[in-house]
Amino acid sequence: MSEELDDLNDQNEDQGTITKVTGMYKDWFLDYASYVILERAVPAIEDGFKPVQRRIMHAMQELDDGRYNKVANIVGHTMQYHPHGDASIADAMVQIGQKDLLIDTQGNWGNILTGDSAAASRYIEARLSKFALDVVYNPKITEWQASYDGRRNEPINLPVMFPLLLAQGAEGIAVGLSTRILPHNFIELIEASIKHLQGKRFKLLPDFPTGGEADFTNYNDGNRGGKVRIRAKISQFDKHTLKISEIPFGTTTTSLIDSVIKANDKGKIKIKKIEDNTAAEVEILIHLHAGISPDKTIDALYAFTNCENSISPLCCVIEDNKPVFIGVSEILRRSTDNTVQLLKSELEIKLRELEEQWHFASLERIFIENRIYRDIEEEETWEGVISAIDKGLKPHIGHLKREVTVEDITRLTEIRIKRISKFDIDKAQQKIDALEDQIAQIKHHLNNLIDYAIAYFKRLMKDYGKGKERKTEIKLFEDIVATKVVIRNTKLYVNRKEGFIGTSLRKDEYVCDCADIDDIIVFTAEGKMMVTKVDTKTFIGKDIIHVAVFKKKDKRTIYNMIYQDGKGGTTYVKRFAVTSITRDREYDLANDKKGSKVHYFSANPNGEAEVVTVLLRQVGSVKKLKWDLDFADVIIKGRNSRGNIVSKYAIKRIELKEKGVSTLKPRKIWFDDTVQRLNVDGRGELVGEFRGEDRILIITQSGIIKTIVPEITTHFDDDMIVMEKWRPKKPISVVYYNGERELYYVKRFLVENEGKEETFLPEHPETQLEVVSTDWRPVAEIEFTKERGKDRKQNLEVNLEEFISIKGINAIGNQLTRDKVNQINLLDPLPYEAPEETPADDIDVVDEEEVATPKKPLNNASEKASQDDDEAENDEEGQTRLF
Template sequence: MSSDVPDPTDVEARAVENVRIEDEMEQSYIDYAMSVIAGRALPDVRDGLKPVHRRILYAMHEMGVSSGSSHRKSSSIVGETMGDYHPHGDSAIYDTLVRLAQDFSMRYPLVDGQGNFGSMDGDPAAAPRYTEARMAPVAEELLEDIDKDTVDFSANYDDRLQEPDVLPAAFPNLLVNGSSGIAVGMSTNIPPHNLGEVIDATIELIDNPDATVEDLMEHVKGPDFPTGANIVGRDAIYSAYKTGRGRVRVRAEFEVEEWKKDRERIVITELPYQANKARMVERIAEDVNEGLIEGVSDLRDESDRDGVRVVVECKRGANVEVVKNRLLENHLEKTFGVINLALVDGQPQVLSLRETLEEYVAHRREVVRRRSEYDLEEAEDRAHILEGRLTAVENADDVVELIRNSEDRSAAREALQEAYDFSEAQSEHIVRMQLGSLTSMETAEIEDEYEEVQAEIERLTSILESEQELLGVIKDELREIKDEYADDRRTSIVEDQGTVTHEDLIPEEEVFVVMTEDDYVKRMPIENFDPQGRGGKGIIGADVKDDDRVTTVFRANTHDYLLCFTNQGKVYQLKTYEIPEMGRTARGKSAVNILDLDPGEDITAIVDTDAFGEDEYVTMATRHGYVKRTTGDDFENIRTTGIIAADLEEGDELVDVEVTDGSQDLVIATEGGMTIRFDESEVRSMGRNARGVNGIKLQEDDAVAGLVATDEEDGQALLTVTRNGYGKRTRLSEYRTQSRYGKGLIDIKTGERNGPVTAVKAVDDDDQLVMMSERGQIVRTRVDEISEVGRNTMGVIVMAVEDGDAVASVDDIPAAAAADAEADDGDEANDEVEADGEVEADGDEN
């Protein structure tokens, strides 16, 4: 080697960087993963689209392939999208275009396809040279105002063109059409929804920024799949909307028909979302041939363009219920795993229903603001030109003379600017005006246009200066979209009837249910407690902890559905047999796995839903004296996490609940011994989220203790029981009807001996009562043991309570139920503990 040539090993390697291979692999993989996550697999929360969807729609927009144009070859649309915006394979783009046109994949298809675009049987679409497409009308709403600087644009892959980062999206497309995709290390699976429901929820969130998921679910009942079918149960829906994740069971729609004498068939008319119909029929046939499904004589797919129809014919004498259950177990139900994962500011995030709508509203707020700024600038520019034209018209002769005496256009513009202080734009426009514009009719048109432009400037300015005006525009535009495109819900939500509860094995019996402040609960058979005489101490009914106390005792049948109302204004639904049965001395079990009560939330009233009839109401009273009525229909399909029954003001509590029929009188009793009776019709029916109206005017330091519903001719008595165990019966006829929100009448003297009123009940002479103390003592006694006296008396002792103890709850056992529960009528009464006697007093009526 020549001495002039340096040795390569001595040359400093300035362009080489030493790195650890694991670090390089990690960073390269992260870069790749983020590229897939943000640029391919996940939708943007604002418009609900992945880049390929957005590019296809924007390419069609630029091509002029709108809903009003003729269809264009799909291969042409794919080519334009691939060449200008999406540098990936044409098959991937075409597959996306096909899905956007499938009415069984998209709840509201964004592409109007012509030709073979596949089927529910898994048939592929025809080649792109054979199919044609154009934008669907609803897709144009996603692109509305995109030319008005409403969204940001970025350079396309080769820097030749600009493409939108997101579409303006006039409706929440992410929820409406859903999305699915698999990225690196994460995936998304968002179900489609009903457009009208989603828009209503969006408007609710705009009107009430503090709206909870429960409030939004008043509008969005659940996913609404394009193929219809049924969602089984509501718990998974609530979980998905609350946390962004959930597993929703979707069941096919079917019915059992009698088609020949002694023969029945099962006809399937709707399938779960994304189910392959041909594969399902094939698998059913395989199970029939292998003997896994017995009693099937024939299986046919009679589906056509009008809809799905799969017929399963049963053999003569076959048990159709067994066949149906086998089909449900293996073929007619499918789980949709909800993963509400979308890009928020370019980062993947799992979103609740509320968060998804919040992000959309923020996007629309920005779109409307930018559009208004754009339109305002355009309007101001037009007003500026019109002002110049009006000035030119007013000085028409001089302007014409000035222009005619100018050497050229440039000189004319300069002369106009100097003579009339025109801007360059105004002078340019005037120089180019035609003489026909100087007629009186043209002048009037200019003045009218100027007034319209000024009104538009004023409107746009108010939108930009007022947040409420801007939000009002968003709501109005959403309502227009709803009016134009909303349709009826296709997917029904049914209760879960597939879970085996062994209800038939549970005997129907009358039981007592006991709940404590620390949420311990149990049930005990009524026959464990023989009736005693008035004033007895009773026997132990629950072994409560030192720092716990009994709050509620009530009678129920083991097969009853109960509505459990809490002091915080919520209501839960419960099957009585779901409560564990335990002995008298047992404390009970924690209710956390039965009712999802919040800390400090106590059951204050129980309503048996079997008591609901047509045109009946749930009537509620609160501690601060409010009363409200809500139709029984509003309390159907209650989630395990409960729903709102009344919107309470701060510090108020729900005290008592009655089922009424609209024609009864209501009696409200207070802890201080006052009562008021008024006609139920004075309380108008209102929604669950309402607070109610004033029922009684409370004296200082007084509070409502209970509510009673009665008929004028029922002959019942009002039973009042106080905290210290005293009580009395008074005929309801002694409580005259007054107007709502009065002070009422004196019912019972409270004071130091009696203590405050604990409960009031409307009772018949042959009814029985069950009373329970805070420390767990329970007494069952007959109503006729309690003397009937007038109003404004002291009453007699009905339950002997020890020092430091108090009556916690009272429940009425109607005569018929008491008779059914008693196995032996020869019970022994405890020694009667009399009070000082019945004390009459002539108290003033307030």
């Protein structure tokens, strides 16, 4: 037994032994990490290429003869330089080809929109594009190194004279770090390079090949911590169909459709079917059920599908064999400065070549013009020939820029007799003069290098900028609140007596439709309140009196409540809103006294204040047993306030006498043109003050008019020209060109079909809206076209109110003029006193942030009770807070 214990102790000691890793394991991981970072995942700042990309481009240049090569052949040639398999090289080449900048492709190279992969490398072909041949290669200024097997030379970096890294973008995952450089617009990169050379400021924003919309507010110059929000471009195809015409970068039509179907299955959105008609351009049609709001569905698509994504850029590049993190602006500056140095090297090499040509052309002329070749006829040795030529040249070489070498004399001896016999002195001098002009031009460029570089970038813009305009639309996105756009396809039930709420209580009372991300607010007869998440079954407390979906920051829903403070206690009345709470925390609205109970409760979505009748029990000498209580007389306070005294005596019951009207001010609504959305936060231009029945008038350039409920989720068309508060009695005045009759017409009409979208222009392809006015008495100015041989007709002012009476929306209208019209302008309207808009009778308008003075005291104690301070609404630590 003791031996077995000793063996067990030995095993435990062996298991606890720490063995240090030595030998080849000690350095292997670091070597591997360095290799992946430097040789595989991260591009170099000098040329913007990863090693495999650089080797592909080098191999293509070696094979280039102007014709297409099989990609399989290019891949095989690249393997002489790249020590990896053919599959990785082919994939890298396809990625370069899909960016449509450096490689001219032929065949099926895949589709970045649908995610379809390219055909096998043996079936597709490629050659270098003209742009690549122009800006990527110059063997004379390229630094070379031996390939991995030492058999060939490959470039250390290609002399790329363009910010290629920013144009193509790059992604890579290494050991311990990664890089994600987003692609930028070709034209904007050139413009930024020119601005940098001119010493001006510039700003770079990504541009994605898939188009779409993007919010670059937090781009942070592409540095770590930045974020780009990207969206698909969604428009309303018709009343029951949405169209996706551009998709976010990093997604495909397949992945986007899958996300839409998944959101539909989860009940986040509700669609009828989805069609993918994508070919050369994206076209995804989403068909909606009748009664489903297109605007709300668009927001839901952004909130719950891949129609909106976010990208976190991270600019990491290799510089001096080390990874460095810099912004895209700095990358462009360094790339542009590098381009200037490469251009300088090119010019210096070309200058040396021209000077050498000039030197030999001058020697050749001296040699032939002075017949120095005859001096070698008597020479028998090579040394004698060289010496004779050198002696013959000396009297004539004083103007040369360098000494004559043996190599120069040797070249002179290689001139053929036929060339000497046909030598033309004038042509030779012309050649020398032309070389001198070229040398002078090169020296001028070197002395004005920045101007030369700017001209170089402008040439690139002219030669290659066509068709490379920005594809991604720059926008500011408004945050979409998921609870406001989610489709509520789950039914909520309540068991009031037992105190349960949930989606599984189908035998109990139906409350409303809800979504699984909603919060539910519940009130009980004891004066308790709680907000909780939707669930299958949740216990709140017995005798539930009110259940509803809770809206965060809702200041317009006002709760009217009459309660008894404790058993046999005083009865109070109060009005309050619930804006922020702690989820799943029980709040006591009746001062937490045992025996408290609620006599009357109502929830009013627009701050309505009803009138109720209070009936007391017959007790002792109480004379007044019945009176009316108007909630409009009660100040709106916090939910923890005690309220005003109703009575100290026992209440028999409370009856509703009269439904209430809103006691809140009309809601002010603004339009933010930056994000093309309505808001109540004061951003943009004030549209107006709206009550529940008010609507917004929308008119578009295409001749569509409609009135809409001012919902924050509404999307607006790009051709919208009028948006204002709708006044039903205010006429719309229109001047338009009738394409069928080829004349200008005027019409005035009222919008009679509230909420219906209508067209007020005749259906003809040439019909065009000229001006539209919503003024009471508009005036238009007609500017006539000057006819040949006639004086220009004087401009004519037309009072549209007098010109035509108000007719139906479908009326053609009255002909404006038969003369040729150059332009029609709206002038300042004539003065008019519009009828005042007054609220309905008996409405006491009260701001939701302010309190109104009660019309009359409820009783002698009400004045004192109204002075009670609101109790602090502190949240418990460690609990989720709803804002």
